Amino acid sequence: MSDKLTHIDKNGNANMVDVGDKDIIKRTAEAVGKIYLSKETLKLIEENNIKKGDVISVARIAGIMGAKQTSNLIPLCHNINIEKVSLDFTLEEDGVLIKSYLRCSYKTGIEMEALTAVSIAALTIWDMCKAVDKNMRISDITLLSKTKEI
Template identity: 40%
Template sequence: MSDERSDAGDGDEEPELTHVDETGDVQMVDVGSKPDTERRAVARGTIHLTESTIGAIRDDEIGKGDVLATARIGAVQAVKHTWETIPMCHQIPITNVDTDFDVRDERVVLTVAVETTGKTGCEMEALEGVTTGLNVVWDMVKAAEKDEDGQYPDTRIDDVHVVRKEKQRLGESADD
């Protein structure tokens, strides 16, 4: 698959806002005339936790259960339901979702890759997978993360971003 590039924003031109019409009303983009393509998007984000919480995740000692398995399910569910939570997203056929958790000393990094074949991209689905997956981690470990005042001074989610977005017309190979 090759990297997808947008025509919007070339040179000094203002990028076209495709979710509003000429009167400023919000609208869903009409993708009906676009060709079907194989598409893939990868997003990543991080949740920062205390070292003791990371140890409890590694040792499967969180009282609510297996943190990463539950977060993986939440991430996949979020990908499949993105069109229901992001108002102008199209419902697309998800052909694959991969989740990867990298558990480090004081953080967990989640990468979600989403694949589809259709007329529009899947980067919003990848982002929804990351944010929901990390929120599930937080929910699973919140008792361990609370301080004596019931606050979360060391817990935060950040650096959520699209790592890569690719598309390839059906029938083409990556070498074409």
């Protein structure tokens, strides 16, 4: 692992990495995170009885939209043409597990978009459930994998 910070220039200033000379290659990333919810809230989600609507469908759309906005949210991220975004939601005993998969063909990776998709999906679940669950917790957001193929 390199100990050089690529987003800092020689004078210590924030710097957007120059990817101009890099090759365009296929890249993927997967991320995961969890929102911990009460059993009562999970039941309401499962039965589609949250007053704001279908929590999982709205969170999926929000996660996709969030991925597409990553370069607007994180200052030094490149604007990437995303080819694929998918989000999977698993209702577990203590919350909802959220997993994202993203793919692009570009000069830099797509892991920030994968992490953003999970984060925005979790925040959307929070927003939709906040009236009925005061003890929610978002945790364990992490990158599972990133790949690149020439």
